[in-house]
Amino acid sequence: MTKDELWKPEIPDATLGAGAPPVGSHITDVKSPAPEAELGEVTLEVKNLCTYFYGEEGVGKAVDDVNFYIRRREVLGIVGESGCGKSVTSLSIMRLIPNPPGKTVRGEIIFEGRDLLKLPEDQMRKVRGNKISMIFQEPMTSLNPVFTIGDQITEGIRLHMKLGKHEARERAVEMMELVGIPASRERLDDYPHQFSGGMRQRIMIAMALACDPQLIIADEPTTALDVTIQAQILELMKKLQERLNTSIILITHDLAVIAEMAHRVNVMYAGRVVEEASSRQLFKSPKHPYTTGLLASIPRVDRHGEKLCVIKGTVPSPFNFPKGCRFINRCPLAHEKCENEEPPLIQIKEEPGHSARCWLYEDKQDASVSDEIRRKMLKAGEDMGETE
Numbered sequence: 584m585t586k587d588e589l590w591k592p593e594i595p596d597a598t599l600g601a602g603a604p605p606v607g608s609h610i611t612d613v614k615s616p617a618p619e620a621e622l623g624e625v626t627l628e629v630k631n632l633c634t635y636f637y638g639e640e641g642v643g644k645a646v647d648d649v650n651f652y653i654r655r656r657e658v659l660g661i662v663g664e665s666g667c668g669k670s671v672t673s674l675s676i677m678r679l680i681p682n683p684p685g686k687t688v689r690g691e692i693i694f695e696g697r698d699l700l701k702l703p704e705d706q707m708r709k710v711r712g713n714k715i716s717m718i719f720q721e722p723m724t725s726l727n728p729v730f731t732i733g734d735q736i737t738e739g740i741r742l743h744m745k746l747g748k749h750e751a752r753e754r755a756v757e758m759m760e761l762v763g764i765p766a767s768r769e770r771l772d773d774y775p776h777q778f779s780g781g782m783r784q785r786i787m788i789a790m791a792l793a794c795d796p797q798l799i800i801a802d803e804p805t806t807a808l809d810v811t812i813q814a815q816i817l818e819l820m821k822k823l824q825e826r827l828n829t830s831i832i833l834i835t836h837d838l839a840v841i842a843e844m845a846h847r848v849n850v851m852y853a854g855r856v857v858e859e860a861s862s863r864q865l866f867k868s869p870k871h872p873y874t875t876g877l878l879a880s881i882p883r884v885d886r887h888g889e890k891l892c893v894i895k896g897t898v899p900s901p902f903n904f905p906k907g908c909r910f911i912n913r914c915p916l917a918h919e920k921c922e923n924e925e926p927p928l929i930q931i932k933e934e935p936g937h938s939a940r941c942w943l944y945e946d947k948q949d950a951s952v953s954d955e956i957r958r959k960m961l962k963a964g965e966d967m968g969e970t971e
């Protein structure tokens with residue numbers, strides 16, 4: 584099956600075998616995620632999460648009633664353009680939203696049967712970096728330049744695993760070897776600037792894994808790296824995740840990364856989840872006009888010369904969302920109802936786990952709806968005169 588065929592809504596699910604190729608355009612040497620059947624129980628559940636910022640402009644609803652869950656061994660992708668609320672979602676889970684100006688005003692984050700939003704801070708510190716850890720986009724800003732790598736990796740190990748200095752250093756060497764840092768023992772006393780960008784990101788992964796977390800939140804973990812190193816880091820994360828049974832929330836604006844890594848995907852737009860689906864469903868048959876536009880904007884070598892979609896306009900400010908559908912100003916299929924009422928997530932019939940926040944699926948859900956959306960999104964991009 585070709586990448587083109589994955590696009591066509593009329594292809595029945597059954598024809599997409601386990602080995603169906605991903606849509607990713609530039610990452611080629613990473614394998615598909617582990618089979619769904621191997622996933623375990625729910626690790627974390629986010630319910631009705633609302634995180635707002637308060638400023639002179641009023642209230643910015645950066646994350647507004649977001650719901651999702653992740654299972655053991657699962658990779659959940661969160662994708663969307665800049666400013667749609669991906670990082671605020673992850674920082675809310677870690678309870679790291681700066682207050683003021685931000686605050687998680689509503690919701691539940693259920694982890695090991697407890698609501699993280701209700702935990703006392705000393706209990707939350709035991710969760711952070713231990714049971715749930717984070718990998719950030721730019722390792723240089725997350726690693727402290729004045730401390731050695733060894734000091735920084737052992738800090739969390741000593742705190743959470745209660746190991747002595749010697750044992751913690753041994754554990755640090757073990758983790759550095761695991762993530763493929765050559766001469767790990769000798770390099771333990773080097774400083775961050777003595778490592779390349781790719782190696783620093785490996786160190787971040789070593790730190791994130793050091794205390795055997797159940798969940799890793801990786802916020803744009805490879806964005807700052809060049810394409811070859813990006814593929815190596817993704818491959819490494821996937822191997823370690825499968826070996827250590829960890830769950831990963833993978834945040835990215837890059838659909839190619841999602842195609843390679845994630846079992847399921849939440850597409851975020853303007854503080855909301857606008858589409859949720861398995862990766863297979865999403866790439867085979869995107870439903871929301873926004874997702875359709877994002878997918879049609881990926882350049883592909885197998886479609887040389889074909890016009891790409893450009894989604895006109897920008898994500899609205901969280902201080903000033905439109906009254907109805909938040910995508911309305913960019914949507915060529917907007918109609919009267921979209922102006923007045925915001926759509927709920929509508930379950931797509933015959934596709935368990937697939938839903939889209941768009942009125943077009945309220946009454947009719949056959950392939951003609953998705954076809955029409957794709958046609959109109961491409962046409963709107965062409966009309967801007969910016970496509971080639």
Ligand SMILES: Nc1ncnc2c1ncn2[C@@H]1O[C@H](COP(=O)(O)OP(=O)(O)OP(=O)(O)O)[C@@H](O)[C@H]1O
Nearest residue numbers: 636645664665666667668669670671672684836901
């Ligand atoms: N400290 C803050 N004060 C005010 N607004 C904030 C703050 N942090 C985030 N926001 C706003 O919240 C919204 C969501 O931001 P967020 O960082 O989650 O976006 P993102 O999806 O992670 O984007 P990117 O892909 O650029 O990382 C944005 O409009 C942003 O301006």
Ligand code: SF4
Nearest residue numbers: 908914917921941942
């Ligand atoms: S609800 Fe209306 S404006 Fe929103 S995405 Fe659907 S068609 Fe477009």
Ligand SMILES: [Mg+2]
Nearest residue numbers: 669670671802
């Ligand atoms: Mg971000």
